[in-house]
Amino acid sequence: MGATRGLLVLHNGQIHTFDARHPRAHAIALRNGSVVALDDAAMALAQQAEAVRDLQGACVIPGFNDTHAHMEREGLKTLRPSLAQARSVADVLNVVRERARLTPKGQYIVTMPVGTPPYYFGGPAQLREARMPTREELDAAAPDHPVYIPAHFGNWGKPPGRAALNSLALRRNGLTPASQSRCVGVEIGLDAQGQLNGEIVEHNNRPTIEFDLLPDVPRFGFAERIQGLRISQRLYHAQGVTSIYEGHGSAPETISVYRRLWEEGELTMRTSLVVSPTWDNLTEAARAMRDWLAVARGRGLGDPWLRVSGVHLAYGGDAAVACCARQDLPNTGWSGFVEQAVTPADYRALCFLAAEHDLRVNTIVGDRLHEIVPVLREVDARFPLNGRRWVMQHIARARREDLLALKSLGILATTIPTYCLWKGGSAYLDETDGGNAVVPHATFEELGLTYALATDNIPYQPFFTLWVAARRQERVSGRTIGPGQALSLQQGLAAFTVAGARLTFDEDWKGPLYPGYAADLAVLSDDPFSQEPEEWKTLHSTLTIVGGRVVHEAEAA
Template identity: 35%
Template sequence: MVRADLILTGGKVVTLDRQWQKTQAIAIAGGRILAVGRTGDIAAMAAAKTTRIDLAGRTAVPGLIDAHAHMDREGLKAKLPSLAGASCIDDICQRIEALVRDAEPGEWIVTMPIGDPPHYTGVPGNLREGRVPNRHELDRVSPDNPVYIRAIWGHWRNSLPLVSIANSAALRLAGITRDTLAPSPEIQIDRDMASGEPNGVFHEFDHKPLVEHTLMSVVPRFTLADRIAGLRQSMRIYNSFGTTSVFEGHGIAAEVLAAYQALRHESTPSVRAHLLFSPSWSSAQTDQVTGLLKSWGAWLAGRGLGDEYLRVGGLYTESDYSSTNRLRAKTGPYTGWAGFNYDSCLPEDVMVEMMVEATRNGIRIGSFTPNILDLYEKVDKIVPLAGKRWIIEHMGILDGDEIARIRDLGIHLTMLTSRYIFQQGAALHREMGDRAGRIAPLRSLIDAGVPVALATDNVPPTMFHTMWHAATRRTEETGQPFAEQQCISREEALACASREGAYLTFEEDEKGTLEPGKLADIAVLLDDPLSVDDDRLPGITADLTLVSGKIVYDRAEASNAAL
């Protein structure tokens, strides 16, 4: 009999196999699951050197797989001083003043946005004055050090406008005067009514920040060292919620890929990552785009290049070939919060030609261009997509005909429940009335046989929030569910947070369920996500997280280290 290196016994093991089997214990050998079964049977597989973990009634589930994570952003948030909890302008100024005291003369002071994470909602209504500070108020505490309060990444709260603030020293370094014009209609430079001088406040009416790539591009940027340290911290945070794998469907730019590669070279990462490539097209001419694609085929085709911990394969694209994206791309290869290239977009006709060439070269495509289903069908008429598992990201609203078309093409969906159910569900329900069942229609998709993987989009970085959205359909605004006919069961939600994510990356034989032969990626939870009260489901965290049978997160140790 093969003896186990590690056994976990005395709990509830949710295997998520196709028989939905639940049992009590797991045996692990060589980083893979040796067996699952009853505690007595698994205990018999132990040897003298076998490590034993008593689950003590806790629940073990497959390691969770975030299908659209933007994981790199989470740790970056800690690289900048926080303004969370500030309730008035004086609170903000006091924090800036403290930062100035510790800074060198002339050193930049750059902070996180105003508001509380993860969504930064209610700004500026969260401040007593009902407005944000202006440059004159920041000047009083920082007359010489340039100060910039960054804008949020707009999809953290999915409402506009974004706001950022610079003091006078920062405006001088950026060359912004009363004669400066906004480089885009999406930017508003606020001005003093009497003098016409900029008051330091910028409003943006686009979800992706533009000011920091144009008017305030002089502000210090995230360095490679920042991104490496941030990514390392991100992995710890995602592990704390039981996440062991991520899929980056929006694509990864070179500066973020470099951080992933550095961590992979340094050690074995605690989160497995499959990254779509975010290209920076030097030209939007069809022949040049397709020519580049052919040269990439050798390493982007199929599952791409890499190993079980880090892999790059496939390509993200969209047709938002807008002037604002081209403006953002001018700071390339720097991408800011995005982590993907803004010049990955192409004119629609060029994009279709590129996707046809991608299919011929075995390169998988992911996109969330609004009419992407129509464009995929154009490609399918030239080169069939069956079996290629192309991806539609962030899918939100679908009718029955669209669901059938998606099924017939063999498309895999990633679902952004935080936006379409939690943040915007109540407003969309009012707008759509009796058609609200089309909003994030998970029940209809699963019943139609469409593969769906849940995703956090990093707001917040826990898959238990997405499971809660999928199972209850409660909205942030009302706290009440809507279109309950589209609810899915807890087990189905857990499968969409693990098993379907493995299918997304062609790794259904390697992970996503707790079955013999698969990688021993496991989350041990104090609360059972299948039976805990609805109100407690989004707050579930991991007690232990294992990757390849090795503990990468232990809540007790993390708590002791924090003391």
Template identity: 50%
Template sequence: MTRKAVERILHNARIITMNPVQPSAQALAISGGLILRVGANDEVLALAGPETQLVDLQGQTVTPGFIDGHAHMEREGLKTLRPSLAHARTIGDVLDVIRKEAARRPKGAWIITMPVGQPPYYFGGPSNLAEGRMPNRLELDAVAPEHPVYIPGLFGNWGAPPGHSALNSLALRHNHLDGASRPCCQGIELVRAANGELTGNIIETNKRPMLEFDLLSAVPAFSFDDRLEGLRRSQQIYHAYGTTSVYEGHGSAPQTLSVYRQLWEDGGLTMRSRLCISPSWTRDDADVFLRDSYAYARGVGLGDDYLRIGGINLGLGGAPESAAASRRALPNTGWAGFVEWHNTIDDYRYYAEGAARHNLRVHSVVDDRLTEVLDVFEAIDRQYPLAGRRWVVEHIGNVTAEDILRMRRLGIFITTNPLYTVWKNGAPKVDAPNGGNGFMPLKTLLEAGFPVSAGSDNIPVNPFYAVWASVVRQERTTGRVIGPAQRLSRWQALQLITSHGAWLSYEEGRKGTLEAGKLADLAVLSADPLTVPDEALHDIHAHLTFVGGQLVHGDLGAYLS
């Protein structure tokens, strides 16, 4: 039998394999996009041939490539397409950016910036400016009288509402806004001067902004080409933190799916992307979509190692006017990338039963409504057994012992967002019963045998924020620990973004650990996540990232022997 040619050997490394049978190693060999051997330096180097590239990692740490279990990857690159206001500390700083944009753009072209505040969260908005307010329309008019100007408020999932927007007079006119204008959606306030005229400032308390869908239809949406370039940039940013796969269970709108497909067809998709559908139906046409339009998404879905689409996201709750505005705006979905919903529990039951009937996997963000969702799933299970279908609940909050038993019976899979859930939004839980140990109880779930996974939620993109939040479980405003008994060890936390993430896409036999026969997806890290101090965990990034044995991030030059 002909011995396989070894294309590349990484050696002199501290390899954390995430394989409990062989948890550590010094070297690994890659052939044909797969891992050929993992072991000691001498053992693996003996496989080298004359054409083998030897990569001396000089003691650096290697892990499996990270699997972001709730990525929203398409957003990140879009942020780079608009002028940043991150440096702005005064209204004058903001106006300087607008003035420069006006000077370089043709007359009449829109000027749209990123929000005021510090990325990635944009906490505080205008409180970051010395004046403590947004510029008004007259101030914006003074520096850009011939360009419509729009400074959007934050996308609430990044930070915390309210969001503060500002428009100049021309932008207001383009959107037919005046003192008599009123929003259709709740949570939007047009700020007025004492005489009733609009100041150009708008305040929104919705977590996912409806302003552009409701009142600002003239503001140019991200185009298909914008989204394509944004996705191309996004995957490079995610690769820089060692991420090699994303799972998008929150759902992708039709345009988002098309953008992924285009990048895939162009041969430019380097991130293993697992997507599900964000429905744009109404109850009247849901059956047709489930029966006919989504046939390609049944079971494990269709696709290849780089792009696979399967299942649907079913939302619960939401405001009817927001859902209607979102659908009117399609294909534009703003920053969300998915379609907003308004589903009562009865609507949710109707759609979930239809999905089960047509073998469409269901993914649902449940927050603190897990018990209600499990009631629905158990009723469906009596007619369409769910075991083996791997239905997924995401963004879990409170979980009871009974919930855990029910999820085990149903074969439910779980994704979590530790930074979003505990650190960013955990303040109401600091005085929860039992010390908050029933809130996103990661350790309990792991000990119960669930391959729980975690995601970045794009806030920020580094998966080590999820690791850090799982280890320390501190809430950001008080520093208090929520659920001390649920804090994870470093190994357990790494499982959330490696081996466990592979189960979400039925690929636990192909990726998530570094062992012979699996995909050569791996990251060479800036520090060892098993030994760095807690406060340094979220600063870890990748020096090198490989997908299928191919370098997608970093420079190999310093490591070649």
């Protein structure tokens, strides 16, 4: 993806550069994909500029770097009929009936889940009848089509999720009253006569229904994933996101989708991917690391637009879920990554293998950082980790001594405040320390630990995440978790923009808005520095520039 080579000058703005040498500016000049001047030096170039824009006092920040983005899935949500406006079973059936009118007989009708996006909290509780449509009701709405209304993806909301199928879909998937899931936490619904009622309830956070029970339901194909990624880029750019890091890992097909967009010159998001491995055992993992993952070693392979570096190693997981999901590859459903189930012993062995082959490890640690730090120390004793930039992600509850260990080992961190504090904060409401060890941002700041914020696509709006990081309120009770760990706006923006460049060894050319650095920036719809945190939740970008190129511009009101 080439950068615009002409000179562009933006002036009359409140520009926060996040560079200590020149923290605030009123004008900025961009050329050949880079920042070339600020303030008076930028204005001196205005006469020779290809374009000059008056920002009319708007706030400008470096582009967001979402370091746990799951960007590829957002656009996919737009490809299926929405039930967001449904408030009764009849409303759901009307959507199905209309889709049946437009769909050739025998082809599937697959909708989005029942519930209000982006979380689908409560699912059918938003319907007047507080239930899913029955098999018979779906049969009447679409007698000649298999119909599938999926449960919500667990990472969006909270279990349980409820799916519904009509008789033809049940039959084509081979389901009978005697059917059983290989995974725990799944209920196949029966009516009073012991017959299938069409409902399947998923109590797991990680999805299993489609992988295990529904082999006939259409998967997202490669063309759909390409289409979805094109849409996703536009949606993320509209929030001011200019870079992403997929630290949870990307499955082979997901990497292929990004590669296709990159090859066709359509990748406008600076993208760093981590390999989500498909191996089944340590022997296969050793062979893959030795023979097939050379492209992902060290800093990885790629350019400023697409890079692949390192692997994601899970710590824990459900073996049955992982088995079912692997059997369904290349499909990964909504996740985009490969489900893993890794025992502590295997995790230790995999970390040693990764260090031996110079593969950066990314691990979601949650509340288990204290279990992983001893492994990291062991690995470091044999393969020094400083400089390799391994990443411990999704840090939730963490002891100070373990954070100090990360700092001493040169390991980086990411957090997802929305997931841990707002959406899942009920687990931490009764901590003995008031929650100050949960997502402890202030401690990160005090220790000088390099960390970055991320959205996890729940939702994908960075300013919603920043509001959570500032207020730390659990969504149901409104109670504050760990008030001493709140981030200021300045701290949060730094962690969400410039800090992420260190995860990809890019801090010498990307991040701050300073001469010589990438021309990646967002012009905001309002000035968050003059607002209360509650107002941040609706902020977005009116103009997003990546590599000097305008990738998003809001229509004039």
